[in-house]
């Protein structure tokens with residue numbers, strides 16, 4: 001009969017392009033706490049005689065660097081709440097792994113290490129990561145359980161929380177204490193080149209479930225890493241939670257080797273090309289362009305007007321742009337002082353600045369929907385993606401009325417994919433450019449495929 005155990009839940013999650021000039025501060029983060037946080041994790045801890053205490057979980061849309069003062073303040077708040085919750089038998093941390101804070105080399109490692117200092121070595125720390133996160137020795141040295149998403153686009157967020165929570169509950173209720181081993185892999189590409197819905201990643205990720213079944217292995221992971229971090233920590237990695245270190249190390253080396261050997265097969269999951277090429281490829285029927293270099297869900301700024309400029313120049317009509325970030329636009333148009341407005345680079349994301357005089361416009365949900373030369377443009381007060389049918393219908397927009405939809409996105413969301421329209425990845429400029437040869441590469445480890453072309457790799461499996 002085990003006595004009641006106590007755990008805390010919380011964390012911080014964001015993805016930061018080091019190529020964006022925008023800083024993330026308090027207003028960019030959504031703070032989830034209390035019963036909402038417990039419901040988010042949705043694991044029946046009480047069935048295991050575990051009391052779960054929610055702290056808070058800060059989550060933002062990917063963007064630029066996190067403001068250092070905000071980071072320190074938030075970490076301090078978290079640690080204070082953690083102290084108040086002690087003594088603790090376990091902690092479940094929800095993280096992403098691609099946070100960037102200027103002058104802090106490894107923010108997730110910094111956060112997790114601070115948690116470890118407070119809870120002590122007896123406490124079991126489980127972390128959940130996005131597979132587009134970067135792993136470091138400092139992270140691994142301070143945790144006992146690691147579970148990351150196995151799908152991209154991510155449809156297994158809940159399932160990942162469940163895996164980590166299950167291992168944590170097992171560790172606290174009598175089974176042996178796990179540990180985590182990892183190996184960096186010198187490969188760093190985008191999520192668009194490593195979708196788990198197409199090969200080679202489809203098979204690789206499916207295989208992880210087999211590895212989980214091995215004796216002494218609890219949870220196997222392949223981290224693609226976050227390519228738009230020009231940092232030392234940026235890398236792909238194999239990460240294994242195990243109760244048998246030797247089995248863990250062997251499995252980790254196998255996963256690392258499997259990904260390394262497939263590196264030349266990693267490619268975009270849709271037709272891709274420079275903007276001009278993509279516009280030349282468009283069919284007469286409805287199609288979708290992903291303006292990938294300015295994709296806010298990967299850390300792009302979302303305010304660029306390069307594609308709009310090119311579409312206007314080409315005289316393409318019946319096009320819908322959803323959306324372009326243009327803070328202040330609603331008030332500007334509502335004041336009706338001016339009937340022309342400037343769009344593009346309003347947040348410093350770069351690209352052309354266009355002056356437009358719309359034929360008509362209306363406002364809804366913090367957006368101005370304007371029509372100019374047969375092109376409908378959704379101008380948004382906030383940086384935001386358009387991924388769901390409801391994002392369009394909420395604005396009174398019927399996609400059937402258009403020949404072309406331009407979204408700021410990388411791979412398309414499952415709902416947009418389900419439209420089964422021909423889709424194209426435009427390799428546009430921006431803070432998350434998919435043309436890696438155009439990216440500054442000052443701090444990443446070398447050699448790193450495809451920035452360089454290493455030819456040999458032997459997994460260097462590390463542990464605590």
Ligand SMILES: [Zn+2]
Nearest residue numbers: 130131132154
């Ligand atoms: Zn991700």
